[in-house]
Amino acid sequence: MNRITAICRNFLWGASSDYKNPPNISWGICCMPKDEGGLGIKEAKTWNKALLGKYVWWLANKKDHLWVRWVNHVYMKNSPWTDYKAPSDCSWSWKKIVFIMSLFKQAYVNHHWLNSSHEYTVKAGYDWLRGSHPKVTWYHVFWNRLNLPKSSFICWEYMHKRLPTRDRLLRMGCPIDPVCSTCCQADETHSHLVCECPYAIECFRILHCRLHVNFRVQDLISWFSTVRRISKFQKRFIGACHVALIYWIWRVRNEAKMNAVLRRPEVLVLQVIHDLKARVLTLNSAPFVPRDYAWLQNV
Numbered sequence: 001m002n003r004i005t006a007i008c009r010n011f012l013w014g015a016s017s018d019y020k021n022p023p024n025i026s027w028g029i030c031c032m033p034k035d036e037g038g039l040g041i042k043e044a045k046t047w048n049k050a051l052l053g054k055y056v057w058w059l060a061n062k063k064d065h066l067w068v069r070w071v072n073h074v075y076m077k078n079s080p081w082t083d084y085k086a087p088s089d090c091s092w093s094w095k096k097i098v099f100i101m102s103l104f105k106q107a108y109v110n111h112h113w114l115n116s117s118h119e120y121t122v123k124a125g126y127d128w129l130r131g132s133h134p135k136v137t138w139y140h141v142f143w144n145r146l147n148l149p150k151s152s153f154i155c156w157e158y159m160h161k162r163l164p165t166r167d168r169l170l171r172m173g174c175p176i177d178p179v180c181s182t183c184c185q186a187d188e189t190h191s192h193l194v195c196e197c198p199y200a201i202e203c204f205r206i207l208h209c210r211l212h213v214n215f216r217v218q219d220l221i222s223w224f225s226t227v228r229r230i231s232k233f234q235k236r237f238i239g240a241c242h243v244a245l246i247y248w249i250w251r252v253r254n255e256a257k258m259n260a261v262l263r264r265p266e267v268l269v270l271q272v273i274h275d276l277k278a279r280v281l282t283l284n285s286a287p288f289v290p291r292d293y294a295w296l297q298n299v
């Protein structure tokens with residue numbers, strides 16, 4: 001199970017099953033649901049326990065199943081499953097199932113799962129084992145269907161403040177110039193890169209002119225959750241433009257660092273809008289309402 005986890009983690013951060021790059025974000029966070037700040041990857045060990053929870057459900061409900069009859073005959077001998085202890089000379093696999101039994105006892109007994117009319121599902125078991133966590137406010141903006149996955153991924157790292165910005169690289173001990181390679185005016189941090197860098201400010205100013213909106217980029221999340229005067233499609237498109245632009249600001253920063261070239265902000269914004277329009281037309285299987293279509297033509 002550890003090997004499976006390592007392959008998944010290495011593939012996510014290095015596009016290979018072998019370890020190439022240290023992860024920017026812990027595997028625990030990656031395995032959280034997207035609305036709790038993760039990537040929605042299933043954590044293999046917990047998922048395996050939830051799968052084994054199905055056996056416990058069979059035993060607890062005395063299901064008429066060959067395996068249950070066999071376990072009762074060989075091991076449990078009709079003793080209550082909640083008090084059962086595995087004998088020391090039993091098999092490794094039975095000890096594991098008894099361990100899972102003790103794990104799920106709390107859910108079945110204290111949480112009244114057994115009194116419920118619902119059947120056990122692996123998802124319910126997995127969610128219970130994970131526990132509940134607070135939701136993140138930026139989920140709807142950064143995991144919008146209109147976003148390209150690569151843009152969402154960079155923004156996801158940005159929201160966790162885990163992009164390898166110069167201030168982070170310095171803290172990790174890399175001998176590097178702390179000054180922003182895009183503007184060469186201030187130290188590069190996460191907030192500088194997107195909210196304070198003159199280059200990013202100019203990009204968002206041009207974008208906002210094209211989209212006819214007016215708010216600070218650091219207020220994007222609150223704008224997204226409170227704006228009412230525009231349609232759902234327009235709101236999603238505006239959110240997707242911001243996500244794509246944050247991705248491109250990061251790309252431009254890397255190009256400036258590696259190749260000492262800087263794209264003009266107006267060219268970058270036009271490219272972002274053009275690409276997103278093309279994506280919308282590809283994705284949108286349902287016809288536009290005339291108001292949204294006219295709005296998109298004018299962007």
Ligand SMILES: [Zn+2]
Nearest residue numbers: 180182183197
């Ligand atoms: Zn800058």
